Amino acid sequence: MSTVISVEEFLKELAADNERYYDALPSEQKTYWPSRLVGEAAIEALKTRWFNEYIGTIVLARLIEKVEHPKLKLMIARQVGDEAKHAQVCVRRVQQLGGRVEDYEPLPEQIHMYQVLDSYEYPEQFLAAMQFTTEHEGVRRNEQALTRFDADTAQMFRDAINPDEPFHVQLGWTGLRILCTNEEAQERARQACYGQRELHREWTLAYRKRMKERGLL
Ligand SMILES: [Fe+2]
């Protein structure tokens, strides 16, 4: 048995749950870039980032079609444009550093996370998982780019990526406020959020392992 709780109460509880989850992670799992990255390491880290921006663009574009609410549709469309721009600036930076994204091998765990997002039938599942949870946490992580990469790469994050992220987080909150007005939707969003935290953790661990094996971390 459970009872419907107000949307605001639901959001507050879910945000607090996320906060507890991320606080409890060991410090090396709170970052994508544990140390300063140069040369091959920077190129590989940026290629990994490029893939996330690229595949994120594609699955988000499909989400537009699953959303009925006109305001949400447009907010998601705006995010699609942001993520496409992020992918483009990453490609350019990888090239400037002497690498190429065409030979990037996505990690199976990385692809899996996006497949799960893409498989969600209800938009509140996607928004709870990605925007409300991963992107909320990502705002902190993206700040680290400013000190972990060379000056020009840091500038790219500062100018072309980081300023867009608060809007994506806001879309998560706005979307859940609109969609999670009943018990079923709230439970769907909650479960998607819990699942996403683990899927995100799994792929970032796989990324870290591969970087270490290649002597890049
Ligand atoms: Fe992005």
Ligand SMILES: [Fe+2]
């Ligand atoms: Fe984003």
